[in-house]
Amino acid sequence: MMKLIDTPPKTVCWETLLFLLASCLCAIALMLAGLAPARADALADAVNPLPSIPMLGMEQAITRLANVQDPRVPGVLKALRDGRLFTIKTSGRMVFADPKDDGFKLADALSGEALGEAERFDIKKVAVNNALRNVLNAAIARLELDAPDARQRLKAVESVSQNPNPETLSLLAKQLPLEKDGAVREAIQVALALADLAGPDKALRSKAIHALEGNLNQDVRNRLAALQEKTDAGDYIEADSGIRNLAAVALKKIEFKLELNHLGETLFFGLSLGAVLVLAAIGLAITFGVMGVINMAHGELMMLGAYTTYVVQMLMPNSIDLSLFVAIPAAFMITALVGIGIERGIIRFLYGRPLETLLATFGLSLVLQQLVRSVFSPLNRSVSTPSWMSGSLEINSALSLTLNRFYIILFSLLVFLALLAILKKTRLGLEVRAVAQNRAMAKAMGIRTDWVDAMTFGLGSGIAGVAGVALSQLTNVGPNLGQAYIVDSFMVVVFGGVGNLWGTLVGGLTLGVADKILEPYAGTVLAKILMLVFIILFIQKRPRGLFPQKGRATEA
Amino acid sequence: MNPLRTLHHFILMAALLSLSLLFAATSRAEDTIKVGILHSLSGTMAISETTLKDTMLMLIDEQNKKGGLLGKKLEAVVVDPASNWPLFAEKARELLQKQKVAAIFGCWTSVSRKSVLPVVEELNGLLFYPVQYEGEESSKNVFYTGAAPNQQAIPAVDYLMNDLGVKRWVLAGTDYVYPRTTNKILEAYLKSKGVKEKDILINYTPFGHSDWQSIVAEIKKFGTTGKKTAVVSTINGDANVPFYKELGNQGITADKLPVVAFSVGEEELSGIDTKPLVGHLAAWNYFMSVDTKENAEFIKKWHTFIKNPKRVTNDPMEAHYIGFNMWVKAVEKAGTTDTDAVAKALIGTEYPNLTGGVAKMNKAHHLSKPVLIGEIQDDGQFQTVWQTKGLVDGDAWSDYLPESKPIIADWTPPINCGNYNTKTKKCSGQKF
Numbered sequence: 001m002m003k004l005i006d007t008p009p010k011t012v013c014w015e016t017l018l019f020l021l022a023s024c025l026c027a028i029a030l031m032l033a034g035l036a037p038a039r040a041d042a043l044a045d046a047v048n049p050l051p052s053i054p055m056l057g058m059e060q061a062i063t064r065l066a067n068v069q070d071p072r073v074p075g076v077l078k079a080l081r082d083g084r085l086f087t088i089k090t091s092g093r094m095v096f097a098d099p100k101d102d103g104f105k106l107a108d109a110l111s112g113e114a115l116g117e118a119e120r121f122d123i124k125k126v127a128v129n130n131a132l133r134n135v136l137n138a139a140i141a142r143l144e145l146d147a148p149d150a151r152q153r154l155k156a157v158e159s160v161s162q163n164p165n166p167e168t169l170s171l172l173a174k175q176l177p178l179e180k181d182g183a184v185r186e187a188i189q190v191a192l193a194l195a196d197l198a199g200p201d202k203a204l205r206s207k208a209i210h211a212l213e214g215n216l217n218q219d220v221r222n223r224l225a226a227l228q229e230k231t232d233a234g235d236y237i238e239a240d241s242g243i244r245n246l247a248a249v250a251l252k253k254i255e256f257k258l259e260l261n262h263l264g265e266t267l268f269f270g271l272s273l274g275a276v277l278v279l280a281a282i283g284l285a286i287t288f289g290v291m292g293v294i295n296m297a298h299g300e301l302m303m304l305g306a307y308t309t310y311v312v313q314m315l316m317p318n319s320i321d322l323s324l325f326v327a328i329p330a331a332f333m334i335t336a337l338v339g340i341g342i343e344r345g346i347i348r349f350l351y352g353r354p355l356e357t358l359l360a361t362f363g364l365s366l367v368l369q370q371l372v373r374s375v376f377s378p379l380n381r382s383v384s385t386p387s388w389m390s391g392s393l394e395i396n397s398a399l400s401l402t403l404n405r406f407y408i409i410l411f412s413l414l415v416f417l418a419l420l421a422i423l424k425k426t427r428l429g430l431e432v433r434a435v436a437q438n439r440a441m442a443k444a445m446g447i448r449t450d451w452v453d454a455m456t457f458g459l460g461s462g463i464a465g466v467a468g469v470a471l472s473q474l475t476n477v478g479p480n481l482g483q484a485y486i487v488d489s490f491m492v493v494v495f496g497g498v499g500n501l502w503g504t505l506v507g508g509l510t511l512g513v514a515d516k517i518l519e520p521y522a523g524t525v526l527a528k529i530l531m532l533v534f535i536i537l538f539i540q541k542r543p544r545g546l547f548p549q550k551g552r553a554t555e556a
Numbered sequence: 557m558n559p560l561r562t563l564h565h566f567i568l569m570a571a572l573l574s575l576s577l578l579f580a581a582t583s584r585a586e587d588t589i590k591v592g593i594l595h596s597l598s599g600t601m602a603i604s605e606t607t608l609k610d611t612m613l614m615l616i617d618e619q620n621k622k623g624g625l626l627g628k629k630l631e632a633v634v635v636d637p638a639s640n641w642p643l644f645a646e647k648a649r650e651l652l653q654k655q656k657v658a659a660i661f662g663c664w665t666s667v668s669r670k671s672v673l674p675v676v677e678e679l680n681g682l683l684f685y686p687v688q689y690e691g692e693e694s695s696k697n698v699f700y701t702g703a704a705p706n707q708q709a710i711p712a713v714d715y716l717m718n719d720l721g722v723k724r725w726v727l728a729g730t731d732y733v734y735p736r737t738t739n740k741i742l743e744a745y746l747k748s749k750g751v752k753e754k755d756i757l758i759n760y761t762p763f764g765h766s767d768w769q770s771i772v773a774e775i776k777k778f779g780t781t782g783k784k785t786a787v788v789s790t791i792n793g794d795a796n797v798p799f800y801k802e803l804g805n806q807g808i809t810a811d812k813l814p815v816v817a818f819s820v821g822e823e824e825l826s827g828i829d830t831k832p833l834v835g836h837l838a839a840w841n842y843f844m845s846v847d848t849k850e851n852a853e854f855i856k857k858w859h860t861f862i863k864n865p866k867r868v869t870n871d872p873m874e875a876h877y878i879g880f881n882m883w884v885k886a887v888e889k890a891g892t893t894d895t896d897a898v899a900k901a902l903i904g905t906e907y908p909n910l911t912g913g914v915a916k917m918n919k920a921h922h923l924s925k926p927v928l929i930g931e932i933q934d935d936g937q938f939q940t941v942w943q944t945k946g947l948v949d950g951d952a953w954s955d956y957l958p959e960s961k962p963i964i965a966d967w968t969p970p971i972n973c974g975n976y977n978t979k980t981k982k983c984s985g986q987k988f
Binding site for chain 2: 083127129130131133134137218219222223225226265266269272273276373377378379380382384385390391392400402403404405474475476478479480484516519520523524525528
């Protein structure tokens with residue numbers, strides 16, 4: 001453990017500091033010992049030897065600790081599970097340690113007394129492995145069956161019902177009449193019904209099956225399915241045909257419900273992939289769709305947006321939760337400025353020459369990639385996910401939606417609506433549409449087409465930057481981020497219909513859902529190929545995409 | 557200005573420049589031994605390979621401080637094949653033909669090694685390959701200092717099966733030769749242990765895959781049938797980051813459904829928030845956290861060389877460390893850098909592992925190493941939870957595939973063959 005620690009060069013000899021720290025701690029310990037002699041009892045006896053126990057003996061030690069009657073036990077068990085329980089090397093004292101700046105903030109494991117801060121190498125973690133974490137979770141759950149927080153209780157009940165034994169079942173049965181929270185009640189009822197199902201009494205068993213009907217809990221499904229299994233000789237494992245048939249009916253209902261939930265999940269996955277495609281493509285829908293510029297550096301603009309997120313997080317490391325709200329406008333500004341620079345510096349000399357534009361912007365994309373490699377190193381940068389975007393939203397026990405994807409769907413719709421509003425409701429939008437329809441006429445009406453071109457390209461690029469912020473939450477932030485999305489973006493714009501924002505939205509979402517429906521059957525690689533083949537065929541039939549522009553504008 | 561004169565000027569300048577370059581090259585070639593470093597410094601594999609380039613520079617620098625080799629200084633020749641597989645072959649040719657390097661240290665992905673293979677065989681060069689790989693190969697010109705499947709994949713599966721009681725298996729990998737061959741071996745191995753077809757789920761994804769939602773959901777569904785399930789991951793490169801993120805988001809924790817990875821080490825973890833990954837596993841021959849004197853020394857040297865005390869060390873770095881030092885020993889023993897002499901001297905060469913024991917280059921050009929299984933900790937390090945009793949000898953041809961079972965590699969007379977069938981007594985493929 002010691003050599004992992006980063007030891008920054010020090011001017012002060014740290015042994016002296018250590019000595020001072022140790023003597024301080026000893027003093028505090030003595031004081032505490034004087035204050036609370038009676039409480040340093042069974043709990044202390046169970047906790048203090050933990051660091052010296054070998055891995056094999058830990059399970060026993062944890063059981064012993066869990067059986068101590070003391071309100072502080074769950075806290076200690078949780079700290080042990082979460083890797084927060086440390087021992088001070090010099091004094092052997094047990095502490096909770098939480099990372100703070102470069103060191104750790106300590107609190108006494110028994111008294112909760114704050115003990116100041118310590119360096120990483122002053123303390124040693126009490127190590128646990130997966131098997132022990134399971135033991136710990138079970139022990140914590142048993143203690144938390146009557147916790148005041150309903151969510152805690154629910155988790156405890158679910159954990160206990162994984163491996164029920166007569167003791168925990170009687171605890172659950174005792175808890176049931178006292179329980180007020182609906183979800184917890186249901187979980188307890190399921191656990192008890194499953195126990196009844198395993199029992200010998202036939203009446204109780206068929207009652208249990210009725211109670212479990214339509215329940216989406218995975219244990220329920222597995223247990224009911226187990227009743228239908230045959231032995232290798234071809235006989236049913238469950239001898240009672242009445243119970244077996246009852247279970248089969250219940251299982252069928254559950255399977256049907258699960259199928260529906262699965263469909264919902266696939267739809268969500270598809271929409272979320274589609275939302276990412278829409279975000280990536282919508283900036284391109286402006287630059288390519290409205291202006292007719294084939295911008296191969298579009299992906300690199302997204303990459304710049306993602307790197308902006310990284311830089312913003314570097315600048316405000318203590319408020320990651322807020323960082324995205326700063327990163328979105330920052331990324332928009334930066335990539336919009338870069339976009340305007342590209343338009344003024346390169347693209348305006350190449351209007352009407354699509355091949356040259358394609359080559360020039362492709363070259364530019366390589367330049368931008370190398371620039372990022374030189375500035376940030378070729379290695380991927382790690383962008384943190386704000387806590388409000390981690391985890392998932394549980395709809396029922398078979399369907400949960402991951403929060404990051406959920407927010408990105410919302411965000412992409414928001415960006416789409418904002419862009420639509422800009423194009424339809426603002427003067428800039430009016431001018432953009434005018435120039436796109438008939439450049440000469442717009443010029444004759446006094447519109448500064450140069451300026452409109454620069455602004456339009458800036459807008460498209462800015463949106464790409466915003467998409468980059470969203471992508472930084474889903475994928476790796478590295479120099480190659482843009483390349484991965486450029487083909488998809490063009491695909492969506494061409495499929496949806498060039499020059500039509502609604503086409504981009506519908507096209508992106510359709511492709512996303514279609515891809516996710518195909519994926520389980522065809523595999524990731526083949527699904528992608530099938531999508532491309534489909535689009536090629538579609539474009540043969542309808543060269544102008546899903547929503548072709550109508551009227552004279554199409555001639556331009 | 558007269559365009560013709562400009563042209564003349566230009567030609568003169570170019571001639572002078574190339575002459576001076578030539579001169580510089582020849583004058584230096586006399587008192588140095590060149591060592592080629594063939595690692596991607598850009599592209600998707602740069603995340604892993606850049607570190608190996610730095611490791612090699614450190615090892616060469618250190619050897620020079622000790623007085624070089626055979627009285628000459630070592631000179632590193634670094635080229636960038638840019639994660640582009642055909643470019644690996646071109647760069648290898650450049651190193652061997654133009655630069656006349658004595659040995660090449662390089663490649664990461666198996667496809668890059670396969671691309672370099674014909675070049676080093678044709679030009680009779682030496683390649684030290686430092687990464688764990690799928691086996692089923694042994695070349696006279698290549699020394700495999702990473703793990704063969706029996707030194708990583710098989711022990712890891714044994715651990716899951718015996719110690720964690722895993723009954724259902726997801727084999728997830730990136731779509732190229734290493735995961736496909738490894739999974740083929742693992743599938744055969746699992747079936748030989750009585751695992752049924754329906755209890756194995758195999759899934760492949762492209763390089764750099766980022767949308768893992770439906771695959772993770774499928775794994776989750778596969779893992780909720782009541783039987784203990786584990787994921788054996790041969791996912792390579794940066795696709796791992798969104799994969800682990802998605803696992804965390806969908807609430808798959810290590811105590812319910814552990815993932816054991818063969819391509820995720822300390823370097824890859826340094827780019828991710830490891831909190832949700834605590835308890836997931838990896839199998840390697842080296843962990844930075846292993847407590848030996850040699851390892852502590854190596855880490856210290858690395859931090860001094862790279863001037864960043866936060867940088868981590870990993871398994872392929874150890875492989876280069878062993879490979880380079882073995883090469884030095886063999887050159888000293890042979891008294892020359894001639895490929896054939898060095899290759900002969902390398903077999904049987906011994907050098908201490910950083911994790912304990914002594915690595916020995918065997919007749920099949922593989923090493924003997926200990927196998928470690930570690931759990932990911934919240935600081936991005938691994939805590940060893942299991943390790944083999946002694947060292948495991950690298951086996952080039954897997955014993956679990958029916959077609960490669962009778963095949964052995966032995967680069968000593970009288971067999972002298974990397975693909976020798978013990979049943980038919982015939983050598984196929986490369987033979988010299």
